[in-house]
Amino acid sequence: MFDRKRSDGAVRTASIVNPHPGSPYGRGLPLLVAFLAYALFVTPSRAQSVEEFYRGKTITIIIGTGENAGAVETYPRALAQVMKKYLPGSPTIIVSNMPGAGGIKAATYIHSIAPQDGTVWGFITRGFMLAPLMKIPQANFEPAKFNWIGSTARTVSVGIAWKESTPVRTLQDAMRTEMVLGATSAGQDTAVFPYALNKFAGTKFRVVTGYSSVGEVDYAIEKGEVQGKVGFTWAALNSGRQLEWLKAGKVQVLVQLGVEKAPNIPADVPLGLDFATTPEHKLALQVIAAPSATGFPSFMGPGVPKERVEAIRAAWTKSLQDPEFIDYVKRQGLDIDPIPGEELTKMVQGIYASPQSAVDQARTVMPQN
16 A cells, blocks of 8 residues: 555555455565566576586587598598587587588588587588689578688699599690599589689580589599599598509699699699689689688588687687597598688688689689589
8 A cells, every 4th residue: 555646735545456366475466576577677697608508519510521521521520539528518529421512502501501509510622612702503601701610731622633544644635635524513623623724724624513522523533434533632632542542653643723832742743823824814713723722621600609619619729739639630641730710711701802803704614604
C-alpha cells in the first residue's frame, strides 16, 4: 500500500492488488518480477574464455582434396597428432577429406556453411585462392577475408614429364609436341598453370581434368593415362612415392612456377615467367604464379572470433617445433619453413591487390573465356 498525491493536493491511498491471490508469492510478485528484469538487463555477462570454449570440443581439419594427396595431407595429419597439448582446453582434433572442384568445394564450405566458431580449419592446395579472382563460377568465397593461420613450408610449383610416355624433356619441347596432363579441376593449379603456359608461352599442353586429388593424378601418370603434371609443389615431388620417381630417373622436371627462382630447385630448371611472350603476358603470369609462394596455407572462416584465431596460431607455431611433429615430417621427406599467419594474410591481400589489367589478362587463360 502507498500514498499518492493528486493534482488538487489531496492525498489518496492505493494498494497493489495481487492478480494471483492463491500464489505463494503474494504481494511480493511484482517486486520479484521487477528485480529479475533489472538483473537481466543490467548485470554484465562474462565472456567465455578460449579454454572454456574448447574444453570438450572437437576441431575438424578439412583437407580440400581426396586421400593420398601427398604433402598437403601429410602436414595437417601430423599436426593433428600433437597440437592438442598446445591448445587451451585440449580439444580433440580430427581430419576429414572433402574433395571437389580442386578445393573450391571445401573453401566454400568453410567460408559460408561451417560454424564460424573455431572448430573448422581448412588445409587446401594454394591454387584455390585464385579461383574467385579468375571468376570461376562456383568459387563463392573471399580469400582475403579468411583468418589465415599459417603455412608449414615455403615452396613453389613445378611441372614434370613422365619419361616413359612422352619425348618431352624441356619446356621448349612442349612448345613443339603436345603433352597430355592430368588435373583435378579447371580452377586448380594443375590446370591453371598449363592453361597459362599455353596462352602466354606457347606450350601445347592438353589438360584432362576431373581427378579427385593430386594423388589420383599421380596414379594416372604411372598407369600411362596422362604424361605428366604441371602445378604441384617441389616439396611434394621430394616426398612419398614421388621422391622414388626422382631417384629412379622416371621424371623430367620441366619448369618452376614461382614469381622468382627458388634456391632449392636445381638452377637448370627454368622459370616459367621467363618464357612469357610479351611484358603484359609476364604480368598476367605473375598473378597466376603468386599463390605458389604461399606453400601449404591453412585458414579458418571469416567469422571466427579473434581470440580463438590467435590461440590456434599460437598452438600451430608451438606444434611446428614439437619433436614428434618434426620427426614425422622429416621421415616423409618434407621441410618445415613456416609462414606465420600475419605474413600469409598480407600475401593473400597482395594477390587481390594485383593490377586490374594483369588480372583481366590472367582471366583469359580459362577455357570458357
